[in-house]
Amino acid sequence: MPHPRQERAVRTRERILRAAAEVFDEFGFHGGSISRIVRRAGTTMGAVYHHFSSKEDLARAVMAEQDADLYFPPGEDGLQRLLDMTMEVARQLRINVLFRAGVRLAVEQGDFGMRESAPYELWIKRFTEQLVAAERRGELLPGVDVEDFARTLVGAYNGTQLLSEISTGRADLIERIAAMWRYLLPGVASPEAISQLQIEAAPEGPRP
Amino acid sequence: MPHPRQERAVRTRERILRAAAEVFDEFGFHGGSISRIVRRAGTTMGAVYHHFSSKEDLARAVMAEQDADLYFPPGEDGLQRLLDMTMEVARQLRINVLFRAGVRLAVEQGDFGMRESAPYELWIKRFTEQLVAAERRGELLPGVDVEDFARTLVGAYNGTQLLSEISTGRADLIERIAAMWRYLLPGVASPEAISQLQIEAAPEGPRP
Amino acid sequence: MPHPRQERAVRTRERILRAAAEVFDEFGFHGGSISRIVRRAGTTMGAVYHHFSSKEDLARAVMAEQDADLYFPPGEDGLQRLLDMTMEVARQLRINVLFRAGVRLAVEQGDFGMRESAPYELWIKRFTEQLVAAERRGELLPGVDVEDFARTLVGAYNGTQLLSEISTGRADLIERIAAMWRYLLPGVASPEAISQLQIEAAPEGPRP
Amino acid sequence: MPHPRQERAVRTRERILRAAAEVFDEFGFHGGSISRIVRRAGTTMGAVYHHFSSKEDLARAVMAEQDADLYFPPGEDGLQRLLDMTMEVARQLRINVLFRAGVRLAVEQGDFGMRESAPYELWIKRFTEQLVAAERRGELLPGVDVEDFARTLVGAYNGTQLLSEISTGRADLIERIAAMWRYLLPGVASPEAISQLQIEAAPEGPRP
DNA sequence: ACCGTCGGGACAACCCGTTTGT
DNA sequence: ACAAACGGGTTGTCCCGACGGT
Numbered sequence: 063m064p065h066p067r068q069e070r071a072v073r074t075r076e077r078i079l080r081a082a083a084e085v086f087d088e089f090g091f092h093g094g095s096i097s098r099i100v101r102r103a104g105t106t107m108g109a110v111y112h113h114f115s116s117k118e119d120l121a122r123a124v125m126a127e128q129d130a131d132l133y134f135p136p137g138e139d140g141l142q143r144l145l146d147m148t149m150e151v152a153r154q155l156r157i158n159v160l161f162r163a164g165v166r167l168a169v170e171q172g173d174f175g176m177r178e179s180a181p182y183e184l185w186i187k188r189f190t191e192q193l194v195a196a197e198r199r200g201e202l203l204p205g206v207d208v209e210d211f212a213r214t215l216v217g218a219y220n221g222t223q224l225l226s227e228i229s230t231g232r233a234d235l236i237e238r239i240a241a242m243w244r245y246l247l248p249g250v251a252s253p254e255a256i257s258q259l260q261i262e263a264a265p266e267g268p269r270p
Numbered sequence: 271m272p273h274p275r276q277e278r279a280v281r282t283r284e285r286i287l288r289a290a291a292e293v294f295d296e297f298g299f300h301g302g303s304i305s306r307i308v309r310r311a312g313t314t315m316g317a318v319y320h321h322f323s324s325k326e327d328l329a330r331a332v333m334a335e336q337d338a339d340l341y342f343p344p345g346e347d348g349l350q351r352l353l354d355m356t357m358e359v360a361r362q363l364r365i366n367v368l369f370r371a372g373v374r375l376a377v378e379q380g381d382f383g384m385r386e387s388a389p390y391e392l393w394i395k396r397f398t399e400q401l402v403a404a405e406r407r408g409e410l411l412p413g414v415d416v417e418d419f420a421r422t423l424v425g426a427y428n429g430t431q432l433l434s435e436i437s438t439g440r441a442d443l444i445e446r447i448a449a450m451w452r453y454l455l456p457g458v459a460s461p462e463a464i465s466q467l468q469i470e471a472a473p474e475g476p477r478p
Numbered sequence: 479m480p481h482p483r484q485e486r487a488v489r490t491r492e493r494i495l496r497a498a499a500e501v502f503d504e505f506g507f508h509g510g511s512i513s514r515i516v517r518r519a520g521t522t523m524g525a526v527y528h529h530f531s532s533k534e535d536l537a538r539a540v541m542a543e544q545d546a547d548l549y550f551p552p553g554e555d556g557l558q559r560l561l562d563m564t565m566e567v568a569r570q571l572r573i574n575v576l577f578r579a580g581v582r583l584a585v586e587q588g589d590f591g592m593r594e595s596a597p598y599e600l601w602i603k604r605f606t607e608q609l610v611a612a613e614r615r616g617e618l619l620p621g622v623d624v625e626d627f628a629r630t631l632v633g634a635y636n637g638t639q640l641l642s643e644i645s646t647g648r649a650d651l652i653e654r655i656a657a658m659w660r661y662l663l664p665g666v667a668s669p670e671a672i673s674q675l676q677i678e679a680a681p682e683g684p685r686p
Numbered sequence: 687m688p689h690p691r692q693e694r695a696v697r698t699r700e701r702i703l704r705a706a707a708e709v710f711d712e713f714g715f716h717g718g719s720i721s722r723i724v725r726r727a728g729t730t731m732g733a734v735y736h737h738f739s740s741k742e743d744l745a746r747a748v749m750a751e752q753d754a755d756l757y758f759p760p761g762e763d764g765l766q767r768l769l770d771m772t773m774e775v776a777r778q779l780r781i782n783v784l785f786r787a788g789v790r791l792a793v794e795q796g797d798f799g800m801r802e803s804a805p806y807e808l809w810i811k812r813f814t815e816q817l818v819a820a821e822r823r824g825e826l827l828p829g830v831d832v833e834d835f836a837r838t839l840v841g842a843y844n845g846t847q848l849l850s851e852i853s854t855g856r857a858d859l860i861e862r863i864a865a866m867w868r869y870l871l872p873g874v875a876s877p878e879a880i881s882q883l884q885i886e887a888a889p890e891g892p893r894p
Numbered sequence: 895a896c897c898g899t900c901g902g903g904a905c906a907a908c909c910c911g912t913t914t915g916t
Numbered sequence: 917a918c919a920a921a922c923g924g925g926t927t928g929t930c931c932c933g934a935c936g937g938t
Contacts, residue, residue: 068936071900092300093381096927107928108902117927169377169432173301179437214430214449221429222422224377229387241422245457282917304911315912316918325911484916487920508716509797512907523908524922533907585793585848589717595853630846630865637845638838640793645803657838665869695896719930731932732897741931 075113077103083124083163091121091170118174121167125181128164139195141202141251142259145243147192148219149262152239155223156232165223186212201255211250218242283321285311291332291371298374299329299381329375333389336372347403349410349459350467353451355400356427357470360447363431364440373431394420409463419458426450491529493519499540499579506582507537507589534590537583541597544580555611557618557667558675561659563608564635565678568655571639572648581639602628617671627666634658699737701727707748707787714790715745715797742798745791749805752788763819765826765875766883769867771816772843773886776863779847780856793844810836825879835874842866 081103085094096117100107114120134150137143154161168181186209193208202208222242226235240261247256289311293302304325308315322328342358345351362369376389394417401416410416430450434443448469455464497519501510512533516523530536550566553559570577584597602625609624618624638658642651656677663672705727709718720741724731738744758774761767778785792805810833817832826832846866850859864885871880 067899070935074901090298090300090378090381092298095925097925106902107904109900111928112900169436170298172436173298179433182433182437210449211453213433214446214453217430217433217446218426218450219429220432221427222425224428224432225387225390225421225425228377228380229390238422238425241418242426245419245422245454248456249453279917303909305909314918319912320917484919486915490921506714506716506794506797508714511905513905522922523924524910525920527908528920585852586714588852589714595849598849598853626865627869629849630862630869633846633849633862634842634866635845636848637843638841640844640848641803641806641837641841644793644796645806654838654841657834658842661835661838661873662869664872692895698897720932721929730898732899734897735932736895736897 071113074105074109078105078110078113078120079123079127080160082120083127083160086121086124086167087159087163091117091167091173096120121174124160125164125167128161129181129184131158131160139192140199141192141196141255144189144192144196145259145261147188148239148243149236151219152223152235156235165220169220169224182216185216189215196251196255201251203250203252206250215246218246279321282313282317286313286318286321286328287331287335288368290328291335291368294329294332294375295367295371299325299378304328332368333372333375336369337389337392339366339368347400348407349400349404349463352397352400352404353467353469355396356447356451357444359427360431360443364443373428377428377432390424393424397423404459404463409459411458411460414458423454426454487529490521490525494521494526494529494536495539495543496576498536499543499576502537502540502583503575503579507533507586512536537590540576541580541583541587544577545597545600547574547576555608556615557608557612557671560605560608560612561675561677563604564631564655564659565652567635568639568651572651581636585636585640598632601632605631612667612671617667619666619668622666631662634662695737698729698733702729702734702737702744703747703751704784706744707751707784710745710748710791711783711787715741715794720744745798748784749788749791752785753805753808755782755784763816764823765816765820765879768813768816768820769883769885771812772863772867773860775843776847776859780859789844789847793848806840809840813839820875820879825875827874827876830874839870842870 078099081099082094084102085099088094089098096107096110099120100110103110110120114123132151132154134147137146151161155165164181171178171181189212190209193202193206193212196202197206197208219239219242222238223232223235226232226238243261247259251259286307289307290302292310293307296302297306304315304318307328308318311317318328322331340359340362342355345354359369363373372389379389397420398417401410401414401420404410405414405416427447427450430446431440431443434440434446451469455467459467494515497515498510500518501515504510505514512523512526515536516526519526526536530539548567548570550563553562567577571581580597587594587597605628606625609618609622609628612618613622613624635655635658638654639648639651642648642654659677663675667675702723705723706718708726709723712718713722720731720734723744724734727733734744738747756775756778758771761770779789788805795805813836814833817826817830817836820826821830821832843863843866846862847856847859850856850862867885871883875883
């Protein structure tokens with residue numbers, strides 16, 4: 063699909079993308095229909111199929127956008143930053159539709175084209191980076207396989223978020239993630255490191 | 271729904287239920303169609319609508335069946351049994367379509383009628399029971415809120431299973447659940463209890 | 479597609495078939511839409527797709543019906559009967575929509591599924607039969623390859639009919655076929671045979 | 687349509703025309719889409735709609751071009767030249783896409799705007815010219831209505847070509863046209879004339 | 895003048911979940 | 917418990933006009 067050149071096109075494309083995110087977030091890939099997206103975006107099918115070649119392609123675009131939309135406040139790499147990142151993600155899940163839709167589509171990806179775990183691997187990599195730094199700083203228990211734990215963390219995180227969504231509409235998400243960390247930390251972090259960590263929502267830093 | 275009396279009716283109902291499970295497991299609620307289920311079951315739409323009043327109802331029946339289909343080998347309540355239960359569930363997830371479909375439908379339940387977290391609460395209750403027993407036996411660390419942990423466990427478990435499904439088609443599921451436990455146990459169990467636990471797939475006991 | 483059992487179904491199926499014939503005759507395969515057919519048949523899309531699995535399938539059914547719908551008055555095989563047959567076909571082309579549609583679809587068959595010349599081969603075979611009889615009766619010139627001529631005849635006939643359709647809406651069809659025969663006969667038939675042949679529309683015999 | 691002035695425009699127009707011919711030849715008027723033409727021509731819809739006001743207009747342009755593209759080697763008017771012309775047309779049908787598309791569109795013209803038989807009348811006129819010359823030279827049987835025969839010839843020719851296309855992809859076209867002539871000639875030409883005619887593909891003369 | 899991007903709106907074929915008569 | 921039909925929905929493509937740069 064052609065990258066939009068004119069600025070009106072850019073706006074249209076984004077209106078569609080946002081509407082698609084809303085619909086996919088609410089109804090899932092199969093549950094949401096393009097006609098509904100069109101209605102919500104206030105455009106026409108012609109516009110949608112000009113910018114995206116198929117429903118699948120549209121879903122993929124939402125997933126891609128989600129990641130670009132993410133911003134983590136700077137800080138020193140290590141366990142604390144890992145915690146802050148997960149908390150920031152939790153916050154985003156509650157306020158950022160695009161992000162939420164991206165996550166849901168990632169879960170449902172088997173329903174449409176790709177069955178690749180790329181989005182998950184990306185998160186595993188991100189978490190691993192912080193864990194490697196933490197290891198260098200002596201925050202981890204000896205013998206912890208950082209990548210193995212990162213993978214466990216991604217799974218547990220996603221499941222926690224899903225359950226929170228179903229049972230409370232994500233109202234208790236922050237709290238549930240914090241609980242998850244409390245049970246998880248003793249298995250990976252040294253007692254001294256734990257005693258210095260702060261498990262709470264990151265303050266809303268300024269965004270660029 | 272009329273409780274089937276005739277023997278043939280029972281068989282028909284079960285053929286439909288099994289076909290529905292297969293289809294829902296593979297395509298989800300919205301992705302799978304009744305006509306596809308009918309084709310796979312080798313019956314007709316009439317038969318389906320005789321036994322179930324709607325697609326939603328059929329999905330609900332699959333979810334209900336799943337639970338009835340579950341059997342845990344007897345044993346003394348406590349941490350070890352909790353572990354064994356999770357391992358048994360992992361095994362069932364790999365071999366039991368009905369169970370698998372039930373889990374998927376539980377995740378997608380927002381897509382259709384109910385948004386109730388009943389299935390999850392049931393698991394939370396089951397896990398809590400074992401944790402209460404564990405507490406009585408002194409296997410837990412002091413100050414652990416058993417229900418809170420049970421809820422975390424359900425979330426983490428479900429997420430782990432989902433990730434395993436996406437990345438390896440559940441080939442590494444047992445292994446991932448074991449890893450999850452290794453990181454989780456130090457946060458809840460006393461060191462002595464941990465040293466006596468066995469984290470491995472439960473032996474296939476005889477079924478009643 | 480299931481062969482209809484109930485008699486209402488038979489009627490519905492035939493209403494659809496007739497409407498399809500009318501539409502295909504008028505607009506061709508690609509030009510005619512199923513919704514138009516549905517409108518004309520006074521049913522719904524559901525009914526159409528119950529009886530026929532696709533637009534292509536529907537077209538095929540029309541082509542098949544066309545042939546079943548054809549009836550040739552009995553008579554002694556030979557040249558005269560061959561002429562009568564072509565005249566009867568010309569008459570049918572003017573009054574029988576199903577037949578007309580079948581012919582048009584045969585011409586356009588490349589547009590959809592099959593590119594097989596089966597319908598044409600059937601006519602070649604029919605004509606060859608009469609020519610073989612004619613040969614036995616000494617009506618043909620020596621050295622005439624009956625199948626070769628039958629093939630030429632099918633082509634010439636079809637082209638004549640097409641031109642008549644375009645230029646006069648088939649008003650002069652009978653006349654044009656007669657003209658064609660006048661130019662063609664000296665190339666295949668013996669002068670004596672020709673002198674006894676009657677080139678004119680066959681009388682409308684009773685139909686069974 | 688504006689007659690193109692700039693040299694680049696001429697090339698664009700011709701690329702479109704050729705692509706349109708290819709698509710119409712393969713899929714017919716309704717079966718072929720402008721987007722497919724655009725894709726094949728390597729331009730955009732804007733270009734198409736700059737040069738042609740509608741799909742219909744584009745089809746008309748293809749039909750017009752076809753005729754301009756035709757060239758008959760010079761020779762003395764009469765029966766032999768008529769035969770040579772038909773053979774040349776057969777050759778063109780096999781190698782010239784534009785011509786092929788023109789013929790197909792002429793057959794399908796009812797599908798779009800005009801239902802005029804202009805293209806056919808043109809051929810009837812051309813053939814009539816040669817037949818008039820043949821008559822003057824005493825090549826015809828007495829009492830032959832030249833225009834009537836020309837009309838029959840156009841029909842038979844077109845039908846033969848269609849059948850050849852369907853059954854062999856026009857591989858046997860030359861041969862089938864030759865066969866047609868063998869059956870047709872005794873009905874119009876004097877035996878002496880026939881004995882001097884050569885029914886075969888015209889040699890590829892140099893083109894201007 | 896030429897042609898590319900963008901969008902509109904209608905409609906295509908097909909399938910859905912469901913109800914009705916048998 | 918089936919075969920038949922209903923309506924309304926699906927994604928996707930069609931032809932075309934309008935605007936914008938070159």
